[in-house]
Amino acid sequence: KARQAEGRRLTEAMEKSVRFFTEHFRDDPRVESGWGHAYFCSDCGSFLRFDPEDAHRHQCPHCGKIMEGATYDGAWVYLYRYDAVMSALSAAVLYRLTEEEKYLAHFRRIVGFYGENWYRFCEHGRHTWPSGNGKITPQALNEAIFLVRICTGLAILKDRLPPLFMEQMREWLLVPCAYFLDVQKRRIHNIPCWINAAVGAAGLLSGQEDLIQR
16 A cells, blocks of 8 residues: 555656656757756755746745845756656657546657657766766766666657657667767766766667667
């Protein structure tokens, strides 16, 4: 019973995420993301309250201070994009549980947007080891995690997605993003571990043996 109750809470949370991004998703590849570790109150150090509907006012839940400016806006963009892709992964799971087409449509919309526009996102980041650069996200670590989430959703749904969509995601996102990340591996470290996971997952889904062997 405890597991059943926990399962209901989990699916309700996933449904809430999918519902929000179904109704409100918007993004622009011209907007660069920022460092997630910057999303903290300058006075008390608390993690700021993330409001996906307010990109410019970031309130501390502890002391109430409002943080504003490009540093916080950029971090908000990163958090928004991560939540958006997690809503797509939630939709993949919910589709398998319910077979409701709205979840498949939501997954295709979110993943399709980032796949179709990946090349339009500008490379940005700190340009130095160990963090590296991202395109959708602010560093190689985040970009690798983002790609792993997408690959997981594609693996869950690959026999339900149109072959053309799968081919487009391979060509537009999986393969170029994997190569983009792979050259940023430099030593044994947390970040290259995530890059290896992303490159391997993209290789398995795209059928590219050279990516699998990297």
